[in-house]
Amino acid sequence: GAVVSQHPSRVICKSGTSVKIECRSLDFQATTMFWYRQFPKQSLMLMATSNEGSKATYEQGVEKDKFLINHASLTLSTLTVTSAHPEDSSFYICSATPPTARREKLFFGSGTQLSVL
């Protein structure tokens, strides 16, 4: 079946550095991918919608300059956390759907745990 791959699964970085997280659709093309953030013991919150070939759409309260999203190909979206700070430490998950599939066919990546020291 369709699979969404997310890397890295875990990253630890120093405050002030940037971290890139990749989300790949392995056997289908995804014109749209979604990025969620999950704080400990909390729910998943949609951060942004990644659109292939165009600008990402950010949810209210999410800083565009802090969370850079690039969707340069039909199988890859990247989320870059720029100048990371400890409050950016969180679990980040992406999701994607094959464009020809029924709308309820959502696939999630395995997530990335970001820890900023």
Added chain:
Amino acid sequence: AQTVTQSQPEMSVQEAETVTLSCTYDTSESDYYLFWYKQPPSRQMILVIRQEAYKQQNATENRFSVNFQKAAKSFSLKISDSQLGDAAMYFCAYGPGSARQLTFGSGTQLTVLP
């Protein structure tokens, strides 16, 4: 804006017994999907069951079934014959028919007691 409410932060059930997790939602749309996802300690999101709003029949998947009350905007999950492997965080989620992003509830941590 759509909202999803799970009023039970924690639930526990005895192994082999039945448990029901509650979920209510709010939307003005007529075309949408509802989901229950399971998130074990690995944090991988696992689809448990889904329901199309236009279908009156409640969805079932083996030991998992839902009670979908569209007028009341209620979508509860029933787990029958609970197993130790069912222990996890369960999220109720709403997906509009026009798009593919989801709105999640706050989650219910399910403990299965041996």
